[in-house]
Amino acid sequence: MSNEKIALFTIFGGTGDLAQRKLYPSLFKLYQKGYLKDHFAVIGTARRPWTDDHYHEVISDSLADLNADQETVTQFASHFYYQSHDVTDAEHYRTLKKLSEKLDAQYGLQGNRIFYLAMAPNFFGTIAQHLRSENILTDNGFNRVIIEKPFGHDYESAKELNDQLTATFNENQIYRIDHYLGKEMIQNITAIRFGNNIWESLWNNRYIDNVQITLSEKLGVEERAVYYDNSGALRDMVQNHILQILSLLTMDQPVEFTENDIDVEKVKALRSLRPLKPEEVATNFVRGQYGAGDDAKAYRDEDKISSDSNTDTFVAGKVMIDNYRWSGVPFYIRTGKRLADKFTRIDVVFKRPVVNIFNHEDVRANDDAATSLDPNILTINVEPTEGFELRMNAKAIGQGFATTPVKLNYSHDAEATAGSPEAYERLLHDALNGDATNFTHWQEVADSWKFVDVIQKYWDEHQPEFPNYRPGTMGPDAADELLRQDGHRWVYRN
Ligand SMILES: NC(=O)c1ccc[n+]([C@@H]2O[C@H](COP(=O)([O-])OP(=O)(O)OC[C@H]3O[C@@H](n4cnc5c(N)ncnc54)[C@H](OP(=O)(O)O)[C@@H]3O)[C@@H](O)[C@H]2O)c1
Structure with a gap:
């Protein structure tokens, strides 16, 4: 055929x-x-x-x-x-x-x-x-x-744009690109979650301690300066890509693997995001802007950027989801420009064993029942490496009985990845097939903007202290502090 x-x-x-x-x-x-x-x-x-x-x-x-x-x-x-x-x-x-x-x-x-x-x-x-x-x-x-993208710069403008489009096209004729949804490993989130009993049975607040999503870029604004300076990292990366990834990680199982059933579950997940009150923004979200580095200009010195720009080139945040599955589990997100390296990864950090039988002193020294055994961490490497990593505790080789963390590692074969379609190719093919599963739907866009608007408004009304991070780092110290105050830390540190 x-x-x-x-x-x-x-x-x-x-x-x-x-x-x-x-x-x-x-x-x-x-x-x-x-x-x-x-x-x-x-x-x-x-x-x-x-x-x-x-x-x-x-x-x-x-x-x-x-x-x-x-x-x-x-x-x-x-x-x-x-x-x-x-x-x-x-x-x-x-x-x-x-x-x-x-x-x-x-x-x-x-x-x-x-x-x-x-x-x-x-x-x-x-x-x-x-x-x-x-x-x-x-x-x-x-x-x-x-x-x-961008589909609006806040909820109001997105709605206006949507009204203009829907005067001509029905929602099922509109294909809103989010090229992250065309990436092999983002599409893999549903495969590993719903294709493996071990993960789906553990995928909730009883076993997961926290989840970290990092979209890190090494470059600065480059040729997109004018657009970027009016947008910033929160609007450019969080409203769309990060919240889309978050919805795929947290949605309940769709009845069938169809566009409509997946959209229903993603919308439910996004509607369960705990909305921030303005006074909670400063304690839950961190913004940053890069200063000068050894061989990199400060953001404010880049071409076509004003010398007093307050645009965020970095965001880190703690997002909570108020539903039965996720209540109490923080989702830490971060993205930024001029960071240590270019990569996208998701780290799912599981709860530690409640007892360390290998070291009873350890149990007695810990009030919160969790032990000093390392947590299991499932890492989904989205790019540039595509694959999974699972950290476990095992016996250290040799005499005696000490435990040591080990990693199970799977990466897509370089040859297979080279032949695999690039995001735009995949998405164009989907559009030709009339399959909008990997495109964003209006209600998802609307709910994401409503969540992000509160943060942006608070930031617009409060002066930042920029610049606040050096190129080549993973952002401002406050992004580490955000996790430290909960007793956590970023799995990826440079
Ligand atoms: N480039 C990327 O990698 C990228 C990534 C993500 C999203 N996007 C989005 O994709 C869109 C296009 O981005 P781009 O980077 O391709 O922009 P671009 O290089 O500036 O291209 C804009 C296009 O619009 C045409 N144009 C401008 N005014 C026009 C008018 N009045 N009538 C007819 N044509 C007109 C321009 O051609 P003429 O000057 O010949 O008219 C040009 O072909 C934007 O929404 C951008 O945010 C781009």
């Missing part, structure tokens, strides 16, 4: 960075694998006055790293058409409609349309509105719209 997918892609922002770095290579990989074949076409649109020939050269250049043979690249690029226009101009959509209909007939696309909005979000509303008013949606095939 053929795996071929049939669709017309219209990429708004076809000349942009995202299109060239991510979308064209991902579409090409789908083409190489036979998911896209004869029955697909792509319209790239933006203001630049490019010709189709020039567009084909750009497509070909964007695939340079893939070392593909030139004939395949040329064949692939021949499916691409460029149309120069301003998305705020209604005329644009009339020519777009004609071109879409022509390509639909030429390639046999059966009215299937995917609109990819790879542009600044302030254009999303006008694009959606024109797609409807100029009748670009079809009646005979599917119509889907894929949109990029």
Whole structure:
């Protein structure tokens, strides 16, 4: 049976960075694998006055790293058409409609349309509105719209954006990208939780002591300075990626592994987040901004950043979930720029054994019943290494009887990971299949913003003492103190 997918892609922002770095290579990989074949076409649109020939050269250049043979690249690029226009101009959509209909007939696309909005979000509303008013949606095939982050900058703006989109598209036609949901190891969270009795039976507050989620970046703001300075780490990373990961880690078992059932459980998990009162923000969340390092500029000295910017480049927080499964278990989250290394990991720290039979003195010395035996820790390495690690206590080799921590380690084979689809490829494939499981749904977005808005508002009203961490560290000392005050510490320390 053929795996071929049939669709017309219209990429708004076809000349942009995202299109060239991510979308064209991902579409090409789908083409190489036979998911896209004869029955697909792509319209790239933006203001630049490019010709189709020039567009084909750009497509070909964007695939340079893939070392593909030139004939395949040329064949692939021949499916691409460029149309120069301003998305705020209604005329644009009339020519777009004609071109879409022509390509639909030429390639046999059966009215299937995917609109990819790879542009600044302030254009999303006008694009959606024109797609409807100029009748670009079809009646005979599917119509889907894929949109990029950020989805609003607070709950109100996200709702306004959603209202604009839902005037044209139903919720089940809207695919909100969170590229973390396209990562192999993030998708693995449900596999290990619900595919292994040992984990699911222990996955609650009786056995888990705390959970730590770290999304650490080594680079500074780079070319995203203008956007980042208006956003900050809380909005850029916590509202979306971290809360999405948290919902996958904490949701109850879905009835079936389907988009709707998973969404229902994720929403329940997000709605169980304990909302912070403004006066609790300072004790539960830490913000940071990097200063200068040995060979790195301070954030405030970066290009296009104002010298008195109070934007957070680091966040650490303690999140509590008020439900039967998680009551009392702190979820510590952190993310930031110019940290020690680039990686994403999740550490699930289990409770220690209540008695250490190997050292009775130890039991007597501890009031809280937990012993000095190391806790078991399940680490999910999301990137760059992809795999799992489990720390256990075992007997130290040799005479006598001492215990020592050992690690069970599994990493995906480098060859298998190299051939595995990149997040955008996976997500484009899902969108072609009409499967929005690994996209964010409106209620999840709404609940995440409501949680984050309280923190952001408190920060906006209180001056930070920035800069407060050095590049190459894991953020301000206060992020360590956050755990220390609960008797915990970060599993990853540099
Ligand atoms: N780049 C990434 O890795 C990345 C990652 C995550 C999310 N995103 C999100 O993806 C979106 C696109 O990002 P990007 O980095 O690709 O931005 P970009 O490089 O600045 O591209 C913006 C695109 O919009 C077009 N454009 C701007 N104004 C227009 C108008 N009035 N009419 C028609 N076209 C117009 C530009 O082309 P012309 O100048 O030729 O008109 C360009 O193709 C943003 O929402 C961003 O937040 C990007």
